[in-house]
Amino acid sequence: MSHAAPKVGFVSLGCPKALVDSERILTQLRAEGYAVVPSYDDADVVVVNTCGFIDAAVEESLDAIGEAMAENGKVVVTGCLGARAHLIKERFPDVLSISGPQDYQSVMKAVHAQVPPKHDPFLDLLPPQGIKLTPRHYAYLKISEGCNHRCTFCIIPSMRGDLVSRPVDEVLIEAEKLVRSGVRELLVVSQDTSAYGVDTRYASREWRGEKYQTRMRDLCRGLGELDAWTRLHYVYPYPHVDDIVPLMAEGKVLPYLDIPMQHSNPRILKLMKRPASGEKNLDRIQAWRASCPEITLRSTFIVGFPGETEAEFEELLQFLQAAQLDRVGAFAYSPVAGAKANDLPDPVPEDLKQDRLERFMKTQAKISKKRLKAKVGTLQQVLIDEVGPSVATGRSRADAPEIDGKVYVSAAVAGTRLKPGDRVMVRIDRSDQHDLFGTLAES
Numbered sequence: 001m002s003h004a005a006p007k008v009g010f011v012s013l014g015c016p017k018a019l020v021d022s023e024r025i026l027t028q029l030r031a032e033g034y035a036v037v038p039s040y041d042d043a044d045v046v047v048v049n050t051c052g053f054i055d056a057a058v059e060e061s062l063d064a065i066g067e068a069m070a071e072n073g074k075v076v077v078t079g080c081l082g083a084r085a086h087l088i089k090e091r092f093p094d095v096l097s098i099s100g101p102q103d104y105q106s107v108m109k110a111v112h113a114q115v116p117p118k119h120d121p122f123l124d125l126l127p128p129q130g131i132k133l134t135p136r137h138y139a140y141l142k143i144s145e146g147c148n149h150r151c152t153f154c155i156i157p158s159m160r161g162d163l164v165s166r167p168v169d170e171v172l173i174e175a176e177k178l179v180r181s182g183v184r185e186l187l188v189v190s191q192d193t194s195a196y197g198v199d200t201r202y203a204s205r206e207w208r209g210e211k212y213q214t215r216m217r218d219l220c221r222g223l224g225e226l227d228a229w230t231r232l233h234y235v236y237p238y239p240h241v242d243d244i245v246p247l248m249a250e251g252k253v254l255p256y257l258d259i260p261m262q263h264s265n266p267r268i269l270k271l272m273k274r275p276a277s278g279e280k281n282l283d284r285i286q287a288w289r290a291s292c293p294e295i296t297l298r299s300t301f302i303v304g305f306p307g308e309t310e311a312e313f314e315e316l317l318q319f320l321q322a323a324q325l326d327r328v329g330a331f332a333y334s335p336v337a338g339a340k341a342n343d344l345p346d347p348v349p350e351d352l353k354q355d356r357l358e359r360f361m362k363t364q365a366k367i368s369k370k371r372l373k374a375k376v377g378t379l380q381q382v383l384i385d386e387v388g389p390s391v392a393t394g395r396s397r398a399d400a401p402e403i404d405g406k407v408y409v410s411a412a413v414a415g416t417r418l419k420p421g422d423r424v425m426v427r428i429d430r431s432d433q434h435d436l437f438g439t440l441a442e443s
């Protein structure tokens with residue numbers, strides 16, 4: 001091939017949803033013949049995909065822009081923080097361009113302006129699944145952008161706008177392509193997966209000669225046709241979620257629900273402007289477990305929300321005891337610039353917030369540990385992520401990558417027989433607070 005390809009440096013920050021944006025931009029860059037390089041000084045231009053969700057992420061993003069400016073000087077900024085362009089312009093008036101999330105075209109335009117693409121698109125340089133930043137055997141599948149809720153602690157709707165769902169056939173075709181290229185696990189992400197399709201009035205589409213509506217149940221039905229695990233993230237406990245649980249029991253999608261509940265006390269949930277009250281959540285959980293006993297439930301909570309009393313916090317601890325969730329993440333409330341919750345009265349003092357967070361985590365740690373221990377002696381299907389000389393690391397159907405635990409599979413033959421992406425049966429020998437340890441079962 002003739003002269004060197006133009007080079008683009010790429011920095012990707014933020015959540016899985018931002019990662020999907022990065023993957024799209026990288027795919028486009030590669031399709032147009034750009035080389036993506038790992039160092040600043042080599043690059044003709046640097047793209048920084050930012051996050052702006054919490055103040056710490058804003059700082060991290062500004063630091064990344066600062067570093068790229070200092071090391072290279074030709075910087076294109078995109079992503080969530082791009083939606084608050086003034087913050088960037090104030091500090092870095094010389095960045096080449098600023099665009100918000102999912103604005104791939106603006107990014108490409110700014111890159112073209114700085115360094116034009118090579119003449120022929122090297123489409124054949126692309127692997128069939130595009131460029132994935134996650135290991136090849138799992139991939140995030142973004143089904144919508146934006147959110148119709150207005151939770152008072154969150155500024156995503158003001159940055160990303162109202163819900164816009166991708167038509168179901170488009171999502172299923174992308175999923176099909178991913179699976180064809182070796183992806184064994186699809187992680188469905190959006191701001192609110194249960195609201196999928198509301199904005200399209202559940203538009204009907206066709207896929208593989210059958211009708212599917214742009215709604216959660218039909219999406220799951222379609223994904224269930226593919227030979228890959230489907231894991232659902234960010235699902236709110238609306239009544240129609242009950243329709244998905246039978247699909248889990250049938251093995252169409254993983255028996256796993258990631259439901260950000262945030263609190264259990266109705267007054268706090270109201271202050272947060274969250275849908276559904278704690279009591280109903282408990283009923284729902286019981287019903288789900290009745291129809292799919294192996295379901296894994298993950299959730300996130302905020303402690304120390306403005307106005308949270310000791311009694312309300314205690315109620316949250318009791319909820320944890322009653323709900324017996326498998327996996328839980330928790331944050332002490334921290335004000336996000338621009339969020340409505342900042343104006344609420346009676347903020348909880350910092351040390352009290354930390355104290356509550358500790359008590360919360362302690363309570364849940366015991367529950368998670370007990371639930372993991374109950375798996376000792378069982379056989380679990382495990383998707384292998386990494387293979388070492390004597391131990392392979394993978395995840396059971398109950399473990400999402402990055403956020404949940406792992407399964408360590410020891411076997412003399414592990415190193416030779418297994419490879420990442422394999423699905424194997426593992427007998428669980430022991431557990432600790434987060435992870436499981438087992439041996440390969442005869443298949």
Ligand code: SF4
Nearest residue numbers: 147149151154156191
């Ligand atoms: S559901 Fe609430 S927390 Fe989640 S993105 Fe929408 S507004 Fe933010």
